[in-house]
Amino acid sequence: MLFRIPKITLWRIIIAVIVTLGIYYTVIRYTRGLGAVTNLSDKFPWGLWVGFDVITGVGLAAGAFIIALAVYIFRIDTYRPILRPAILTGFLGYSLVAVGLLYDLGKWFDVWHPIVFWNPHSVMFEVAWCVMLYLSVLALEFSTVVFERLRLNFLKQAIHLLIIPLSILGVILSTLHQSSLGSLFLIVPSKLYELWYSPYLPLFFFVSAVSVGFAMVTMESFLSQRFLGKGIELNLLNGLARVNVLVMAFYLTIKILDLANRGVLGAVLSLRFESVMFDIETMVQVIIPLLLLLIPAVRTSARGLFITSLFIVIGFIMNRLDIAITGVEASSGTSYFPAFGEIAISVFLVTMGFLAFAFAATYLNVFVHVQKKEETPVEIIHDV
Amino acid sequence: MAKMGILIDITKCIGCGACEKACKMRNDLPTGLENNLSATAYTVVQERRPGMYVRRMCMHCENPTCVSVCPVGAFTKTAAGPVTYDKDKCIGCRYCMYSCPFSVPKYQWDRVVPYVQKCYLCADRIAEGSEPACTAACPTGASIFGERDALIEDAKKRIRDNPSRYTDHIYGVQEVGGTSVLYLSSVPFDKLGEPFTMQLPHKPLPLYTWAALEKVPTIVVVGGVVLTGIWWITSRRDEVKKFEERTQQHHWWQAGMKKDDTHKGGERR
Structure with a gap:
């Protein structure tokens, strides 16, 4: 039993290849520098690692603060079953962002500098502090699940005493840095393409993060159900989708109003590369999901909600990459496409995230309700 | 201390590259003229139109974008004018490079421990009462060093005395709230290529993010x-x-x- 050779499946081969490439490029990045692995240059200093691993990653992990807000502050108990998976995703997502930063920062070993050297005028400084603090909040919130597993009940109770202030702090920190990731781009008015550059970037970033947070929770639940046999009831996911319709409709409205206010609505119809990308992004991120959710058969099936969420997530990723990369290409005087090494590292990190989620979902009580309901039909005592 | 600056008169530049050589010698950078600003060239002279040479260097903004965006405050706008960089504070996020309206900061991409590189206006020489190596080396007076206010007066006088020789604009007085490095040209600046063709606001860029940060x-x-x-x-x-x-x-x-x-x-x- 101990020395049993693991079964070789297609998925395992794919994961093995991804991990091998990831380790290979990690070694090169840390022994030969950023230039050896990336297509970054003086003209194009930010690429896939900043655009995807950091800026997109933070957004994809937004589900945690929204569900914590609903359950702890608004006390909507219905959503309690989603809490743990959402917090786990948040914790893993932010951890991956931190790891992604360690790849991208030229002097990664000085990553702690913002703690000591302050610059309150820098959006990046604010984001660094918020992400640092929020990662700690998520670690504490999720630690209860680990303590529960280790039967360290006194620690679990201790954290539980702090859970309300922690949640309030988490919501404030998330509101700040989710929007501040948009503020990062306020300083490049003459570099970023006009369809994306807006004084309302912070608001757009915040609202779209809320929307993708719902979508991520839905996707995780579907995938967990499928591969691990653990998930969330359909009616809860349906409820999330209903709220998300409002969020997406609001997002679309303020986007259109903003374009009209700035007098660039016409650029939407232009055949410029950026305009086409903007249109595709908006279709995938908001319009198609809204239309899909109009169909009752989509709304009421797990698969339909999964596909809708997939659109939202892909559209969200496109939006962030468009702003961080595509939107500044024209003014940079060069073109950028990530090197194979950059893609390999990003895929490696995402894979690590999936594996960590599967590991946690298997060995910890992440999907606590579905499991227990079958065993004990009576009242369930649960703290987190 | 008075705010110092450099006036670059494009009409007087003969493209000899003496400024670039002096800069490289002063900063122990590998010799040999380069085409673009780089981690080993803090200033370069580029022939933008036939016989018309534009010297590029850090503009040393009055309200610099790099100073504002750096999460660890590695950049400082000194009282005398130079924008300096502290390589020990830098964490290598490259937000300065991404946001600089003049695309000045450059990176040591090939190093395991890379730093941002850019002109620091020979801040140490200015502190000693001397002038930057580049202006000291300029044989034609195309780059001169002095108090910024005096340089602006000088530039205005040149345009007034010789309106046919100059386009009526001193680049750097108002762009992004003003820069310590100023340019005079015979042709309109939007015909000189980057960064001059870029439509830059007169409002300092840090104010755009401050509008969000102050909330x-x-x-x-x-x-x-x-x-x-x-x-x-x-x-x-x-x-x-x-x-x-x-x-x-x-x-x-x-x-x-x-x-x-x-x-x-x-x-x-």
Whole structure:
């Protein structure tokens, strides 16, 4: 039993290849520098690692603060079953962002500098502090699940005493840095393409993060159900989708109003590369999901909600990459496409995230309700 | 100390590259002229139009974007004018490179421990009362060093005295709130290529992000109060509900009527 050779499946081969490439490029990045692995240059200093691993990653992990807000502050108990998976995703997502930063920062070993050297005028400084603090909040919130597993009940109770202030702090920190990731781009008015550059970037970033947070929770639940046999009831996911319709409709409205206010609505119809990308992004991120959710058969099936969420997530990723990369290409005087090494590292990190989620979902009580309901039909005592 | 600066008169530049050589010698950079600003060239002379040479270097903004964006405050706008860089503070996020309107900061991409590189206006020489190596080396007076206000007066006088020789614009007086390095040209600046063709606002760029950043304390305070308030209301509501349920148990004649509610209440913690 101990020395049993693991079964070789297609998925395992794919994961093995991804991990091998990831380790290979990690070694090169840390022994030969950023230039050896990336297509970054003086003209194009930010690429896939900043655009995807950091800026997109933070957004994809937004589900945690929204569900914590609903359950702890608004006390909507219905959503309690989603809490743990959402917090786990948040914790893993932010951890991956931190790891992604360690790849991208030229002097990664000085990553702690913002703690000591302050610059309150820098959006990046604010984001660094918020992400640092929020990662700690998520670690504490999720630690209860680990303590529960280790039967360290006194620690679990201790954290539980702090859970309300922690949640309030988490919501404030998330509101700040989710929007501040948009503020990062306020300083490049003459570099970023006009369809994306807006004084309302912070608001757009915040609202779209809320929307993708719902979508991520839905996707995780579907995938967990499928591969691990653990998930969330359909009616809860349906409820999330209903709220998300409002969020997406609001997002679309303020986007259109903003374009009209700035007098660039016409650029939407232009055949410029950026305009086409903007249109595709908006279709995938908001319009198609809204239309899909109009169909009752989509709304009421797990698969339909999964596909809708997939659109939202892909559209969200496109939006962030468009702003961080595509939107500044024209003014940079060069073109950028990530090197194979950059893609390999990003895929490696995402894979690590999936594996960590599967590991946690298997060995910890992440999907606590579905499991227990079958065993004990009576009242369930649960703290987190 | 008076605010110093450099006036670059493009009409006087002969493209000899003496400034670039002097800069490289002063900073122990590999010799050999380069085409573009790089980690090994803090200044370069580029032939933008036939016989028309444009010297590029850090503009040393009055309200610099790099100073504002750097999360660890590695850049400093000194009282004398130079924008300097502290390589020990830098963490290598490259936000300065991404946001600089003149694309000045460059990176040592090939190094394991890379630093940002850019002109620092020979801040140490200025502090000693001397002038930057580049202006000292310029044989034609195309680059001159002096007090910024005096240089602007000088530039205005040149345009006034010789209106046919110059386009009526001193680049750097108003762009992004003003820069310590100023340019005079014979042709309109939008015909000189980057960065001059870029439509830069006259408002300093740091003010764009400050508009969002200054709201942070408000969000923290208002958010904290509102969220705590909501939590207080919802928890009070639950307490009241719990209390009512308990009272109902005492009044056995009411208990039967609220059976459904009691059952629902069991879902709570």
